[in-house]
Amino acid sequence: MASIPKNTGPPPTRLSWRPITSGRISPLSCQAIKYLKPGLQVVLCAGGPDTADLGKEMAARVEQARADTENELIWIEKFLPPEQIVALYSQAALFVCPSVYEPFGIINLEAMACGTPVVASAVGGIKEVVDAETGVLVPFAPQSRTNPEPQDPERFARDLAAAINRLLQDPEKLQTMGLKARQRVEQESIAQQTLDFYRELTITSYPGYPDTLTRGRI
Numbered sequence: 001m002a003s004i005p006k007n008t009g010p011p012p013t014r015l016s017w018r019p020i021t022s023g024r025i026s027p028l029s030c031q032a033i034k035y036l037k038p039g040l041q042v043v044l045c046a047g048g049p050d051t052a053d054l055g056k057e058m059a060a061r062v063e064q065a066r067a068d069t070e071n072e073l074i075w076i077e078k079f080l081p082p083e084q085i086v087a088l089y090s091q092a093a094l095f096v097c098p099s100v101y102e103p104f105g106i107i108n109l110e111a112m113a114c115g116t117p118v119v120a121s122a123v124g125g126i127k128e129v130v131d132a133e134t135g136v137l138v139p140f141a142p143q144s145r146t147n148p149e150p151q152d153p154e155r156f157a158r159d160l161a162a163a164i165n166r167l168l169q170d171p172e173k174l175q176t177m178g179l180k181a182r183q184r185v186e187q188e189s190i191a192q193q194t195l196d197f198y199r200e201l202t203i204t205s206y207p208g209y210p211d212t213l214t215r216g217r218i
Helices: 027-035 052-068 082-091 106-113 153-168 171-205
Strands: 013-020 040-046 071-076 094-097 118-121 135-138
Touching: 013 082, 027 052, 027 153, 040 082, 052 071, 082 106, 094 106, 094 153, 106 118, 106 171, 118 153, 135 153, 153 171
Parallel strands: 013 040, 013 094, 040 071, 094 118, 118 135
Antiparallel strands: none
16 A cells, blocks of 8 residues: 655555455455555555445445545456566565455465565464464454454454554564565475475375375465
């Protein structure tokens, strides 16, 4: 996210806000944008809404967010090819994932692989991916087991923005988190390669051996 670029002075800080699909993000999370510090550029990647009504609600929330902030808000409504996604991750100071549910947290690993720290909802698989060394998890309480929308949208919005603002005020910590995030993904990759090696070795050495190892690829 970032503020409107000025004709003079340093370029704005860019934050990538990428929920992927509106099915994982509550449009209410756009409320957090108005609480962000000035001088930012928010790049919101949210495409492929589950329903037409959800798409309309998202559009209305984005327009309201634009009206409530001086920061520049860029909304990318379409799905992007991998090379463009990598560019967004790499150029962002932070990756923000305000999901209401996230089974695996893969998109957070994608950002971390690019050396970008993460601020995300403390839900689902995200909690297994992001830790205190690689980002910040924002507490999230759903309305119920069947309704994943935030129990207190205003509090969630303020907590999300506060986490973002705190990190942006500490460039050294931001840089350290980015390095740790990259290292975390590399370690996960090495572990997966080791698992694959021993799995293939077992199958080759003992034909017919039960396929008991789980690949669980990232």
